[in-house]
Amino acid sequence: MKRRLFNQWVACLWVAVGALTLSAAYAADEAPDALVKRLSTDVIAAIKADAAIQAGDTAKIVSLVDARVMPNVNFQRMTASAVGPGWRQATPEQKQRLQDEFKILLVHSYAGALAQVGDQTITVKPLRAAADDADVLVRTEVRGHGDPIQLDYRLEKTPGQGAGWKIYNFNVMGVWMVQNYLSQFSQEINAKGIDGLIAKLVALNKSNNAKKN
Numbered sequence: 001m002k003r004r005l006f007n008q009w010v011a012c013l014w015v016a017v018g019a020l021t022l023s024a025a026y027a028a029d030e031a032p033d034a035l036v037k038r039l040s041t042d043v044i045a046a047i048k049a050d051a052a053i054q055a056g057d058t059a060k061i062v063s064l065v066d067a068r069v070m071p072n073v074n075f076q077r078m079t080a081s082a083v084g085p086g087w088r089q090a091t092p093e094q095k096q097r098l099q100d101e102f103k104i105l106l107v108h109s110y111a112g113a114l115a116q117v118g119d120q121t122i123t124v125k126p127l128r129a130a131a132d133d134a135d136v137l138v139r140t141e142v143r144g145h146g147d148p149i150q151l152d153y154r155l156e157k158t159p160g161q162g163a164g165w166k167i168y169n170f171n172v173m174g175v176w177m178v179q180n181y182l183s184q185f186s187q188e189i190n191a192k193g194i195d196g197l198i199a200k201l202v203a204l205n206k207s208n209n210a211k212k213n
Contacts, residue, residue, distance in 0.1 A: 032155050032165045033127040033138050058209075062107050074156065074166040075099060081169070082181040083197070086189040094194050101201035102181075108208035120144035122151070133157075136165075149173060 047053055052060040079099045080087040090098065125139040134157040141148040153170035169178045188197045 031127060032136055033124045058108065062104075070103075072164065072166055074158070074168045075103065077156075077166075077168045078102075078178060081178045082185055083189070083194075084182050084186050086186075086194055086197070090194045094198065097198050098194075098201070101198060101205060104205045105201055105208075108205060123148075 047064075050060065050064075053064060076095075076099060079095075079102050082102065083090070083098060087095065087098075121143050123141045123143060125141070127136065127138060129136040135154070136157075137152060137154055139150075139152045142151050143149075150171070150173055153167050155165040155167050158164060158166050169176060171177070185197055188200050192199070
């Protein structure tokens with residue numbers, strides 16, 4: 001029951017993160033909490049208007065994630081943190097494979113949840129950060145049917161070209177995504193190495209894809 005509830009509401013992360021990509025002109029200057037608050041409603045509306053996403057079309061969901069989510073996620077940092085110390089020993093090719101397969105795993109995991117987005121709204125709590133902070137925690141609540149659901153995420157502000165806020169971890173109902181996967185991935189690396197983890201991710205993704213076909 002808890003796992004099903006987690007998957008149902010974690011879709012709201014992608015809603016909130018996707019909101020960050022709708023206005024690149026504001027990304028570098030606007031406060032992260034203001035950005036989420038201003039754009040979340042538009043993203044929810046976009047998902048509700050897309051019949052293919054509501055039907056669980058994985059290809060359409062991958063397209064949505066690539067176009068709206070990934071540009072505002074430091075996915076290399078997210079993957080490296082989830083892999084843990086083994087990341088430093090991985091070759092460039094292994095690191096790329098890990099990122100590719102990890103992204104597919106997350107998309108498949110939350111595809112069904114995205115299709116369930118209904119009348120949810122996101123309330124952003126006051127941001128507790130200094131004006132010059134480059135790493136912040138944004139706390140929100142997802143409101144819909146039932147009790148409000150805690151949804152928090154960490155962002156870092158990146159300089160230079162493509163500057164703006166990048167998400168590198170998120171917390172749904174008290175579970176931090178990176179830490180949750182770290183324990184699982186560490187066990188696999190200790191047993192079979194980096195190639196063993198890659199093989200495990202590939203197998204999981206093939207299994208998830210088969211279930212949807």
